Amino acid sequence: MRSVISDILEDGGIDVVTTARDGREAVEAVMESEPDVVTMDVEMPEMNGIEAVEEIMTARPTPVLMLSAHTDENADVTFEALEKGAVDFFTKPGGEVSMEMSRLKDQLVDMVRSVAEVDVTGDGGGHQPGRSEPSITPDSVVKNATLVIGSSTGGPTVVEQILSELPVGADLRILVVQHMPTDFTGRFATRLNKRSEYAVREAGDGDRIGGGEALVAAGGSHMEVSNYRSGRLRVALTEDDPVNSVRPSVDVTMESAAEVIDDPLVGVILTGMGTDGARGIQAIKAASGTTLAQDEASSAVYGMPKRAVETGAVDTVCPLDELSDRILDAINAEVH
Template sequence: MAGGRPRAVVADDSHFMRSVISDMLEEGGIDVVAQARNGREAVEAVGREDPDVVTMDVEMPELDGIEATERIMAEHPTPVLMLSAHTDEDADVTFEALDRGAVDFFRKPGGEVSMEMSRLKDQLVEIVTSVAEVDVGGATGHSAGGVTRGTASPSAAEPSGETSYAANPTLIVGSSTGGPKMVEQVLSDLPLAADCRVLIVQHMPDGFTGRFAERIDARSDYDVREATDGARIGGGEALVAAGDSHMAVKNYRNGRLRVKLTDDAPVNSVRPAVDVTMRTAADVVDDPLVGVILTGMGEDGADGIRRIKAAGGHTLAQDEATSAVYGMPRRAVETGCVDDVLPIDEVANGILDTITTEVSS
C-alpha cells in the first residue's frame, strides 16, 4: 500500500454481490484489483495480484471461505475480512475462519441487498481499510495475526510467598477489529481463583455475540454467556454484550452486578459501545475495578478509561506491536489515564497484578 490506495480482492460466488461490494470499495477509495467467484480463484488472485486485503465470502463452491483463508495464510499471508450472512451456520463458520487466520468479519445484509449495503458502505470501507493495514506476515503467538492461547505464566503474577486476590474485582474488556481472538486469550489466561466479574464489549453484530460467548466459555475457566436484559453475575462469571445493544451496569450489590440492555443511539458510531459499559460501571462499582482496551479501530473506550481512572480503578491497554489495529488502544493511551500498556501475552498477568496482594510466608 505504501501510503497509496489499498488494493483489494473481492471473493463472492454471487456476481451481484461482487459488483455491489466492488463498487462500494472503489467509491470509498479502495482499488479492487480482482474479483473471484470461489475460494480457488481467490487464492490464485492473491498470489497473482499481491493485494493488501481480501474480502472473503463464507460459502462458496469448489473451495469455501475457510479453506481459502487457510491456504492464503499458508501460501501468501494477506489480511482477510470475512463477509458473513446472518445465520447460525455462517456464524460458526465465520469464527472457524478467524481461527484459520482471518482478521475480522463484516455481516452481509439481508433483504434488499443493494439498499442495505449502500447504508453500510461507510462501515465496510472503514473496516476494509483498517484490515488492510494489519501485518499478518510470519504470524506467531506474539504477533497481531494468529494469537495463541494460554501463554501467560501464573508465576509472573506471583513473585514470592503466598498471594491473595482482592475481594470482588470487576473487569471490563473492550475491543473491536481483530479483537475476538485477543479476548479469548485474555479470558483463557485468567485464573478462576481471581474470582472476577467480567463484562466484555466486542464490536460485533447481533447474531454473532451468542456464538462468541460460547467460544470463550469453552476456552476459559469462567462461566461466560451472552448478556440479557437484567442479567446478574457474581465471581467467576462473564457477560458478553449482545450485538446491537448497549450493556449498562444497572446496579452492584453484595458482589453481584446487574446489567440492563438498551437500544439507545450508537455511541462513537457503535452499539454496543465500550464507553457505555465502562462509564456505568465506574458510577456504581465500589470494589476493585479494572478496565482493559484491546485492539480495534476508532476511539470507543477512551472516555470509559477516563471514567474508570477517575473512579479509582486501574486501566490497561494492549500495545501496538500485538494489536491488529492500534486505534482504540492508542486513543485510550492518549488520554493519559492508562496505567499499563502491555503485549497481549501479558495482559492477563497485568490484570492480576492490579488485584493481587502478596502475603509473606
C-alpha cells in the first residue's frame, strides 16, 4: 500500500519525501523531513494512527490525511483521529489495492493537495470551553424552523460542535449533508446523537422528522426533502448521478428544502472543498430563508463557503464560535 500510494502521488506531481512502516516511524519521519502533508493509515503496528496524529500535532503540527478501510471499527478510529487534529480521511478500497487505488488516484491527489493547504497551527476558531449556553425555549423561537447544514473537508468536528451547542428547546428540524462515504455516515450520526440534545440518526428512504430531531444524509445517496406538513418533513434517498461530483450533494438537499418547506428555513455552509452548496444557498435565500457561511479564518478549507459567499446570497459570514448563536438569532421570535 505504501508503494502504491507513493507511486500515485509522485505521478500526480507530489514529492514523496519519505515513508514509514508504523506510527512511531511516522512521527520520527515528520520531525526529520518536515513535510507539507502526511498520509496516515488508521491501523498500524507499534503506534496506531490516533496516537501518531496526537504526537505530530503536539510536536510539529502538520496537516494529516487519514487512510481508512470501509469498516465500522475503522470508522470509529478515523473520527477519533479527526478529533485529535487530522484534517480529513480517504477510504481505501478492499481487494487488490493496486487496481482500485489507481482508479481513485485523481481523487487522492486532489485530497492530498487540499489537505496540504490547511493551517493546523492555530485553533481554527475552535470551541471555547467557557462559552455561555443560550437560554432558549420553544416559546422564544419561531415555530417549525428547519436547519440545513452542508459541509465537506474539515466538517465532521465542526458539525459536531454546532449540534452540541444548539439547545433542543429551539425545536429545530435538522438536516446534515456531510461529504462522506458509505459506512461512515451511520457512525457519524451515532457520534452526533451522543454529543447533541437532538435525536440524530442516519437518513433512510421515507424517514420523517419533527422538532428536536436530525437526519444525516447517507453516504452514496442524495437526500431530498420530498414532503412537508404540520411541522414534519419527509426525505427521499436517491441514487441519481452525483451533483458537483459528490453524492450526497448539499445542493440537492437545500434546493429541495427550499422548494417544499414553507416554514422558516436556515441554510449553513461550512468548511469544505469545491462548489457544492452555492446553488442551494441561493435557493434558500430566494425562498426567504436565512443563509450563513463559516468564515475563512475558522474553515479548514475555504472552498464551499467562499463559493456560497460569492453568489451574494449569504446573509452572514462568521467564525465557527458564533455560528450556533447566529442560527438561534435567525429563529428568534422577538427578532421576527
